Amino acid sequence: MGESLWFPTVHEEGRKVSDWPHIDERFIEGRRRHILEEYHKLSELNKRGAKVLVVGAGFIGVEWATEIEYFFPEVQLTLIDFLPRCLGPLPDSAAEYCSEYMHAAGIKEFYNTKFDDKSAEFWKKIELPDGADETYVCIGVKASNYFMPKEVLSDKGPGGGGWIHFNKHMQVVKKPTEGGAVWGDGTSFAIGDCNLGCIGEPPNFEMAPIPKISYPGEEQALHAVKNLEIIDHHRYVKKLTTPPALKDTWWPWGGGMFATSLGPHDACFVMAANEKKGSGYMVNWWIWAALQKEVIETTKIDECKDRFIGKAIWHFVHHTPVNCWGKGPWIP
Numbered sequence: 001m002g003e004s005l006w007f008p009t010v011h012e013e014g015r016k017v018s019d020w021p022h023i024d025e026r027f028i029e030g031r032r033r034h035i036l037e038e039y040h041k042l043s044e045l046n047k048r049g050a051k052v053l054v055v056g057a058g059f060i061g062v063e064w065a066t067e068i069e070y071f072f073p074e075v076q077l078t079l080i081d082f083l084p085r086c087l088g089p090l091p092d093s094a095a096e097y098c099s100e101y102m103h104a105a106g107i108k109e110f111y112n113t114k115f116d117d118k119s120a121e122f123w124k125k126i127e128l129p130d131g132a133d134e135t136y137v138c139i140g141v142k143a144s145n146y147f148m149p150k151e152v153l154s155d156k157g158p159g160g161g162g163w164i165h166f167n168k169h170m171q172v173v174k175k176p177t178e179g180g181a182v183w184g185d186g187t188s189f190a191i192g193d194c195n196l197g198c199i200g201e202p203p204n205f206e207m208a209p210i211p212k213i214s215y216p217g218e219e220q221a222l223h224a225v226k227n228l229e230i231i232d233h234h235r236y237v238k239k240l241t242t243p244p245a246l247k248d249t250w251w252p253w254g255g256g257m258f259a260t261s262l263g264p265h266d267a268c269f270v271m272a273a274n275e276k277k278g279s280g281y282m283v284n285w286w287i288w289a290a291l292q293k294e295v296i297e298t299t300k301i302d303e304c305k306d307r308f309i310g311k312a313i314w315h316f317v318h319h320t321p322v323n324c325w326g327k328g329p330w331i332p
Helices: 012-016 028-048 059-071 092-105 120-125 214-237 286-304 308-317
Strands: 051-055 076-080 108-110 134-137 199-201 204-207 258-261 267-271 281-285
Touching: 051 059, 059 076, 059 092, 059 258, 092 108, 092 258, 092 267, 092 281, 258 286, 267 286, 281 286, 286 308
Parallel strands: 051 076, 051 134, 076 108
Antiparallel strands: 199 204, 258 267, 267 281
């Protein structure tokens, strides 16, 4: 089902087959209990000097491995990926920086390696002939759109499909094989992780795939709200029955920003990346990048608590007067 430690299991379909059925993560107390349970498990692994395998060297796998190494230093860590290096599509400079950090921290890395826990040859290749005491799988993403009708869900995409089709106005639409028309009355929008992430088919995308990270989700939410306001004014203030003139979304410049933590005191920050593999520039690293990420997280939580400083900072993040990167209009 694509269940992950990094996201609470809340959907009914997911809860039926959960690996932690004794915890109800629909409520914050259940989420707290799960985090505490995982902490105690790692503490026991640390006491034993256990062997832990992290499968997937994208940013989540790298962050998880380096966090464990910092807080549970007796754990023997191994990181694998089927790609030739860590951090997938990010620039070589960022991948090399993270790899050097992990090498210095004693984390073993094996690339061009497919996970196969049933194979003795696999375990021998990654220098764990007796297997791992614990394995964390951090590979990709999987859709959780069980509540939506099949006619709007993709037949392909990350994790095997199931993503919501949408148009350039962020409206939910039917899949191409169902005609591609706007679904419902046009007031349903799909933003962030739940949508397919692109419009059109490769290689002729109307909008190329967008990374499933936080900034594009927030940017798309703003675009959807603007269009919802336009629809509301058109239908209920002007009382018109003609189609309203909606604004187009775009590939946001913030979709090319990636901050990867390497424990609490090191990190690297990439910006100006796009849909092309290896694009972007590592512009900040070491303690300064870790401090930058701490500022981002602290101010975002401040905004979520409806406090002035966080709200002021993040308002301007999504109301920039010009688009420096991305595929949007120069003047939004």
